[in-house]
Amino acid sequence: MKKGSQKRWQFARSGLGFLLVLILVLVLFSGSNALAQTDEAFMSDYVKGEVTNTFTGDISMSNKKYEEVLPLGYIWHEVIFNPNGGLWGEGDDEPMRIMFLHGHVLYAWVIEEPIRTGYIFKGWHALQGLTTITDSEKWIVESSKVFHALWEYGTPPDIHEITFNLNDGQVPSLGYGPIVYNFPHGQVLWDNIFAINRDGYALMGWCLVGDGTSLVSLSGWIVEGPQTFYAIWVPGHEIIFNTNGGLWWYGHDVSRVYMFPHGQYLSWNAHPLMRTDYIFMGWCLVGDGTLPVSLSEWIIEGPQTFFAMWERDGNSACENTNLALGATMTASSAQGVRTADRANNGIRSGAATDSWSATGIGQEWLMVDFGEQLNFNHIKIYQGGNRIANYRFEYSNDGVNWTIFHFGNRIMEATPVYYEFATSTRIQAQFVRLLSENSFGVLPIVVFEFEIYYMP
Numbered sequence: 445m446k447k448g449s450q451k452r453w454q455f456a457r458s459g460l461g462f463l464l465v466l467i468l469v470l471v472l473f474s475g476s477n478a479l480a481q482t483d484e485a486f487m488s489d490y491v492k493g494e495v496t497n498t499f500t501g502d503i504s505m506s507n508k509k510y511e512e513v514l515p516l517g518y519i520w521h522e523v524i525f526n527p528n529g530g531l532w533g534e535g536d537d538e539p540m541r542i543m544f545l546h547g548h549v550l551y552a553w554v555i556e557e558p559i560r561t562g563y564i565f566k567g568w569h570a571l572q573g574l575t576t577i578t579d580s581e582k583w584i585v586e587s588s589k590v591f592h593a594l595w596e597y598g599t600p601p602d603i604h605e606i607t608f609n610l611n612d613g614q615v616p617s618l619g620y621g622p623i624v625y626n627f628p629h630g631q632v633l634w635d636n637i638f639a640i641n642r643d644g645y646a647l648m649g650w651c652l653v654g655d656g657t658s659l660v661s662l663s664g665w666i667v668e669g670p671q672t673f674y675a676i677w678v679p680g681h682e683i684i685f686n687t688n689g690g691l692w693w694y695g696h697d698v699s700r701v702y703m704f705p706h707g708q709y710l711s712w713n714a715h716p717l718m719r720t721d722y723i724f725m726g727w728c729l730v731g732d733g734t735l736p737v738s739l740s741e742w743i744i745e746g747p748q749t750f751f752a753m754w755e756r757d758g759n760s761a762c763e764n765t766n767l768a769l770g771a772t773m774t775a776s777s778a779q780g781v782r783t784a785d786r787a788n789n790g791i792r793s794g795a796a797t798d799s800w801s802a803t804g805i806g807q808e809w810l811m812v813d814f815g816e817q818l819n820f821n822h823i824k825i826y827q828g829g830n831r832i833a834n835y836r837f838e839y840s841n842d843g844v845n846w847t848i849f850h851f852g853n854r855i856m857e858a859t860p861v862y863y864e865f866a867t868s869t870r871i872q873a874q875f876v877r878l879l880s881e882n883s884f885g886v887l888p889i890v891v892f893e894f895e896i897y898y899m900p
Contacts, residue, residue: 519546521588525568528593530558544585545691563595601628607672609654613642633665646680646703678705684749688731690719710742717752725753755819766790767820768896772813777803779888784810787894792826794892799828802888810891811877817841819872819898825863826892834881837865839873854884866899
């Protein structure tokens with residue numbers, strides 16, 4: 445073989461080898477990602493437009509499964525349920541798209557169960573990640589995902605007609621009834637199958653006879669044949685539960701309204717509440733967190749609104765979270781461009797445009813308004829000239845009545861140039877101020893930065 449031909453053959457062999465290796469890698473990659481690609485292909489077919497996890501505005505969805513505005517400031521994920529050859533109750537075979545709040549715990553019974561002739565529904569399965577949702581297996585919503593119905597060959601159970609006679613009550617979306625559902629043989633029923641109300645009355649439960657006798661509990665009732673349940677009503681009062689800035693576990697912030705029987709203790713298993721950077725502390729009678737009450741000891745004698753009580757979660761704040769940053773700053777006086785708002789802009793340089801200076805050498809003060817009650821226990825004052833004398837730190841919830849929590853003769857700079865005060869006592873207040881009775885010297889006091897922290 446000629447030398448030139450040999451080189452060409454070596455080049456060809458090396459090219460073929462590279463091509464074979466590349467094909468092998470692609471095959472392995474496609475095999476290892478087949479499940480993921482299946483889901484991705486499905487997403488491209490049914491998700492119209494880009495799926496965004498965090499929504500910052502009103503959402504107008506075309507899918508009839510949900511049409512609502514999602515509360516701002518929370519992370520939402522779109523979860524798609526493919527009936528996979530089955531049908532929803534109204535005969536629709538299109539995938540169901542639902543928005544869930546991040547962290548929501550999802551079981552199979554939360555989602556409408558599809559039906560398919562000749563098959564038994566066994567739950568939901570995500571090809572990507574091999575995640576399964578059944579009545580006993582849960583999935584915590586932390587991302588967008590597509591689930592497909594799991595089917596098993598077999599004869600579906602007999603279907604029984606269950607009728608709910610509302611006895612002058614109504615279901616908002618369905619009217620005055622009666623309401624009829626078809627349940628499979630052996631299905632275990634649950635309370636609150638649907639929302640039902642009647643003006644001036646509270647639902648006491650259900651019975652098997654229209655005259656109110658044979659009281660039964662829906663929860664745990666096993667469907668073994670056709671059955672009619674009759675609603676039982678007694679006079680009641682409207683009780684409102686206001687989230688007061690929080691969200692219910694399913695992501696809504698609207699108040700929940702219930703009718704409870706007159707003269708009874710308020711027995712209500714409150715749905716979990718959540719609020720970013722806050723801890724739920726119970727219920728009270730006033731929106732500002734005052735007049736706390738125990739629901740289990742409350743006797744219903746008339747309409748009442750309860751407000752959720754919240755306390756700032758100290759664990760969400762750390763040394764790097766300056767609570768004063770961005771808060772409203774005011775002062776007794778200000779010299780030129782050295783206004784109060786210059787003392788909480790996050791810059792400690794001491795420049796004229798980044799510090800506050802009083803105009804006189806007598807009593808002066810600098811105040812922080814958080815806009816709400818916050819926990820704190822740590823103060824840092826960056827100042828110039830060691831002029832703050834006969835001072836005190838005070839807090840208030842109305843800006844009028846003040847409580848002293850620290851005082852001294854003179855603030856001396858440490859290294860670096862700031863004064864630091866900390867207490868093991870957690871203080872909760874809306875207003876915090878530094879008050880100096882006089883300046884040490886002939887020049888007004890100057891504060892570069894007023895910083896406040898909560899360090900658990």
